[in-house]
């Protein structure tokens with residue numbers, strides 16, 4: 001039997017749960033972290049497709065966390081003390097179009113403009129202005145990602161005081177498609193940029209999706225080392241976090257599936273795991289698991305107003321179908337070798353089909369012609385033997401396939417094959433005979449793989465504008481990181497800035513520490 005008394009009990013051992021645990025432990029508190037599965041990492045796990053061929057099974061590119069002091073300043077010693085390393089690629093994303101032309105966006109703005117000019121000279125000139133405009137807006141766009149988001153009204157007031165803020169208010173009420181149509185004449189350029197925004201897992205024509213465009217501003221920053229991905233796979237990121245948490249005195253538990261919460265006098269007292277262990281929280285319970293699960297555990301103790309909003313939470317517009325292939329060779333793309341220096345190699349249909357595809361996800365339809373391909377093994381020799389490759393082929397997919405999620409059981413393999421066949425058609429040299437081993441998960445399988453990914457939602461809850469900033473996860477309370485039960489916090493994917501390997505918990509833990517009389521700045525100085 002495990003269990004025991006702690007100052008803080010953290011639910012979930014994904015990267016956000018581990019980071020929360022580390023900061024609280026560093027502050028001198030007695031902390032434990034409870035993970036349901038038999039390994040830590042949640043959505044940031046990697047594994048071997050076959051022995052010697054490593055693939056990331058969830059998150060792949062670490063561009064969001066790389067903007068935080070965790071990476072920029074090695075705030076936790078993950079690199080200097082725990083041996084974690086990134087590999088970097090000059091280009092974060094590129095598109096390959098149906099006629100096998102491509103648009104590669106690299107760190108170098110001149111090179112990127114030359115690439116844009118292949119489609120439109122005018123857009124190449126415009127892109128420099130667009131980039132300056134985005135850089136100006138970045139400070140406003142980043143509100144709430146490195147520190148708690150302000151109350152929504154206060155945020156709007158502050159925004160209304162500067163030209164950038166007023167423009168961002170307009171952007172928050174725009175779709176990414178609307179913004180790119182304001183700037184660019186070429187459909188290839190428009191698709192390339194809105195495609196990046198679809199990483200929010202929302203239709204690029206939905207209001208609010210424009211906000212992600214602004215994060216491309218960092219692309220040409222002279223301090224940008226490139227697109228970061230973990231050397232040897234995400235497992236090394238997770239191992240560094242685990243080692244750091246343990247070094248700071250935290251207790252980490254695997255196979256600790258929390259399924260009950262005890263509330264007394266309006267405060268959380270303890271949580272209980274499926275195997276009967278009880279963990280008491282003297283101060284607070286900090287959840288990084290799916291908020292709906294926590295509210296289900298609260299049952300009648302759930303505050304009515306908060307429950308109302310939790311029930312209204314929506315999932316993203318589409319989920320992920322992801323496959324990894326261990327190949328005995330390196331793919332050669334029909335479009336040319338230049339795309340191989342890009343992390344996210346994105347197949348892009350022409351704009352009408354591209355946009356229509358996003359509409360049809362909500363109708364349960366699937367289109368295999370939009371895979372995002374990553375081949376980290378080309379730039380990280382630790383991932384497979386030389387001359388071979390590990391290829392990730394990641395597709396968007398509806399949760400309710402053909403109107404019902406149960407259809408994934410019946411059609412999952414057939415749709416995986418459609419995506420694989422499409423990938424092969426993009427290359428000159430790949431056939432089924434090159435496959436040494438493979439691995440793949442449908443949205444339904446992702447829900448089992450990470451129990452926080454309800455309905456295959458890789459951000460736990462959707463990133464619609466109505467569920468961001470102070471409205472995530474409980475309207476008007478996002479800046480507090482808790483609802484009416486004041487010692488039950490929601491950090492990580494459940495709070496702004498939402499899903500992704502964004503280390504969002506770093507912002508939330510600042511508020512938790514403040515509530516318990518600790519200045520975050522003192523913690524990171526240690």
Ligand SMILES: Cc1cc2nc3c(=O)[nH]c(=O)nc-3n(C[C@H](O)[C@H](O)[C@H](O)COP(=O)(O)OP(=O)(O)OC[C@H]3O[C@@H](n4cnc5c(N)ncnc54)[C@H](O)[C@@H]3O)c2cc1C
Pocket residue numbers: 011012013014015016017034035036037040041042043044057058059060061062063064256257258259288289290293320322394446450451452453458459460492493494499500501502
């Ligand atoms: C195929 C794929 C590709 C992706 N690509 C990228 C990418 O390139 N870049 C990027 O930034 N993001 C990417 N993401 C998204 C990213 O991986 C996730 O959003 C992120 O890992 C979420 O981290 P988290 O710590 O907030 O939550 P999670 O990682 O989901 O952690 C939650 C943890 O809680 C545990 N848990 C759940 N319920 C319980 C319970 N009752 N008791 C105890 N423990 C529980 C889970 O097992 C899990 O370990 C991708 C995701 C997928 C699936």
